[in-house]
Amino acid sequence: MEPRRIAADTYVFEGAREHFTSANGGNILNSGFIATGDGVIVVQSGPSRRYGEEMRAAIGKVTRRPIARVFVSNLHPDYFLGSQAFADAPIAALPGTIDGIRSDGRAVTENMYRLLGDWMRGTDAGPPTEPVLGATVVQGGHRLRLMPLAGHTAADLAIFDETTGVLFAGGLVFSDRAPTTPHADIARWLLSLDELEALDIAVLVPNHGTIRTDEAAIGQTRDYLTWLDATLRASAEAGLDMNEVMAIEIPERFSVLSVLREEFTRSVAHLYPKIEQSVLPRVN
Template sequence: MAAAIVKTLPALLLALALHGAACAQDTPVPEPVAPGAWMVQGQSALGSAANRNFISNAGFVVTNEGVVVIDALGSPALAEELIARIRRITPQPVTHVIVTHYHADHIYGLQAFKAAGATVIAQRAAGEYLNSETAAQRLKASREELFPWIDENTRLVPADRWIDGPTTLTVGGVEFRLIPVGPAHTPEDLVVLVPRLRVLFAGDLVFRGRVPFVGQADSGHWIEALDALLAHDIDVVVPGHGPASTSARADLQLTRDYLAHLRRTMGEAARNMEPFEEAYEKADWSRFDKLPLFKAANRINAYNTYLLMEHEAK
C-alpha cells in the first residue's frame, strides 16, 4: 500500500511538502501531505492557455481498495497527467472523484476520470449551476480563452452520485467524511475530512497565501462555515488554492478575516449610502494588499460585497 511508501520518505521531504516549500509546477506533481495522502498544487494565477488552466489544487488518498481523488483540475490534459502520476505511486485504480464545487478550474478534468472508470460525487446544489446558461457560456468562453486545452471535446460532467447532507464514504477501510458547507464560496461547497489522517480537503473555502475570488459568494455563510471547520481536529489543510498547511487554524483564519474585513468595510459604506468608489479608496487594505492576486481580485470582491451588504440591509 502507498501509505508504507509515504512513511519511508525522509522527514525533511514531508515537512517541506506540508509547509508548501515545493513550488507550484507547470504539470501536476504529487506531494505527500500525510501517510497515503497527496496533493498537487496549481499556480497562483488566472487561468490561461499558457498555464493550461492549472490554477487550482487537487488531492488524493490511496487505500488498499482504490484511490479517492478530490477535485479534477482545470483541463482534461491535466487530469490525464494526474492519473498517470497516481499510477506511478500505486497500482490501485481511481474509484471515486469527490467534487468540492463546480467551478471550471476544478471540474474540466472530470471527463478523464470518468473515462478511467471513477464514480463522481458532488453536492446536489451543483446541479442547478451545471444545467444553467451560465455554465454553458463559461464553457464556451473557455473554449476560446483556454484553447487548445479546452476545446469542442471538453464537456461538463454531472455527478454519478448527488448527496444532500453529511455523507460517509468508506474505501479500503478509510473513512471519508463529505461535509456540505454551502452556500459559501458556491451554493454547493463540499469539504472532505479524512479523520484517520487528520487531513481536511477544504476546496475553495480556503485560499492559502492569496486573496480569494469571492464572486457572488454568500460571505456571511462562508464565515460561518469556516467557524464550523475550526472546531474539527485537523493537522493538515489542503486548500483549493495555495500550498498545504500544518497551521490549520491560522490559514482558515486568514480567509475568514479577509471576508470579515470586506463585510465590515463595505457593510458600513452600504449602510451609510456612501458611494462604492469613495468607500473602496478610503478602506485600509494593508493587511492583504501584498498577497498574490490582490490587484486582480480585491476590487471586484469589494464591489460584490458592497452589493451583497446593500441587499442584506433591505
C-alpha cells in the first residue's frame, strides 16, 4: 500500500472502483490518515486485518508518531474490519455505527470471508470503542469538524479538516462510481449532501471513487440518487415488477460511473419493495 499526499500532513490510500473480489482483496475504498504533530488520525481501517496491518506499516514509513485515534464512518465492512491492527488506539464512531456493528458485525464478517477468502485470515469484527458526537476537536494543529450525518446508513460520520479544507466524506459521496444502497434512506442522504456542499472544500475524499479538488462529486451523487428515487417511485406507480425495473435504461450521463448496472440492480433489490408498499393500495 502506497499513501498519496493530498494536503499538508494528509494522505490517502486509493482503492479500486470495483466490487469486493478475491482479486482485489477488498481494497475498494479510500482510507487515509493525518500525520499531526500530536499523533496520527486514521480515517477508516479497511476491510480486513491484513489491510489494517499493511496500512499501519505504510503509515510508519511516513511518520513515527503514535496512532492517536481511528475514525470509522459507518457499519459497512470495508470501513472497520481492519481495526485489529489499531487495537492499541481508540477506535471512534457514531453511536449508531457502534450499535450496528455490535448487531451485524459477525454476519458481515462471515460474508466477507465468503467473498474474499484467505485475504480475511485472522479478521474478527470488533465494534469501535469510543462514541463520537458532533464536535470540533483540535489535534496537533489540525481543527477537525466531526459531522454526524445519515442517509447512506443510519449513522454516517464525515470529517472536515478546517485547517486544510480536506473533507473525508465517508460513504455519503461517491465519485465516478455508482453509490451502494443496502442501508440507504435517500431523502436523509440528500439532506446530508446539502450540509457537505455548504463546506469550503479544498480536497474531497469520497470513500469510493476519484479524489477531487472540487465539489462536483457531491452533485454527481445527488443527481444519481435523485434519478434513482424518482425512477423507482414512477415504476411502482406504473405497476412494474422488480425484473422490469432492473431492465430500465439508465441515462447516458451516468455512464461515467463504474459498476453502474450492477449497483442499479442491487438498489432495485434493496429499495423497491418498500417503495412498492408505500405506493400500492391495500385491497384486503
